[in-house]
Amino acid sequence: MDASDLIDQIGGTPLLRLSEISRDLPDSVTIYAKAEHLNPGGSVKDRPALRMINEGLASGALSNNKTLIDATSGNTGIAYAMIGAARGLRVVLTLPANASEERKQILRAYGAELILTDPLEGTDGAQARVKEIVADDPDAYFYPNQYDNDANWKAHFDGTGAEIWRQTKGRVTHFVAGLGTTGTFMGTTRRLKQENAGIRAIAMQPDSPMHALEGLKHMETARVPGIYVPEVADEHVVCRTEDALEMTRRLSREEGLLVGPSGGANVHTARRIAETLDEGIVVTILCDTGTRYLSDGLYTD
């Protein structure tokens, strides 16, 4: 038999050449995107969620009689809920009540329990609520806290970064990723720079809050993620929201890639970097599937 567990399908995603998006660039400049939306949970967050759960099980912080709880704006929660369902773990998530209906339905479909927090308090409110619940009964819960958990960036160090190095045969010259918890950027960049210190890493933040890309600019009232080390980036750039949305639409229509807007922001930024080069290989991330944003009307004019 040639079969495997669902969980074994996390990671090992394809690296796609974006031919239409880079058509007018010289042949010596290429843009590639890591198709993280093809993970079984539909996003880049399957990788850190699995690593945090595995480390929790290995250390004893998580077991079958404990409940996994975390604050998540969506994709990490979906990953926890999917892995929890496959592994028989109870999952409770706090999220702002204005999270999209699709997202809530997906989480509930996997059997996760949702605690909705005040939308005006945003992700801060959801995080504060988790801390209260855990403080009330610390032994009942496993709280991975993706913002401060090194397993988050390490999943990308051992996975995403190592895969990009291998898939480009070590020819990658630039890496672009948006900042949410910063795990993708930190882990992938550290791995690529370990392989070749000359690779340039560009950290992107949108000019207005965008799903899962709260970015540091939008975290002024919150604290900066504990796993974030700003010096790891060679450059920080801002992506205009309208440019991100336009690129998101181009990706679906011209490349057949129905992905979420943070992927559009990443590809727009990768293209801007590519335009400044005579030669190079620019790699970025398609963070999640676009099916989660259909009700936002992103793909229709």
Ligand code: PMP
């Ligand atoms: N885009 C989307 C759609 C995400 O769900 C996330 C994860 N929060 C990111 C971008 C940012 O990734 P990271 O948390 O690794 O910085």
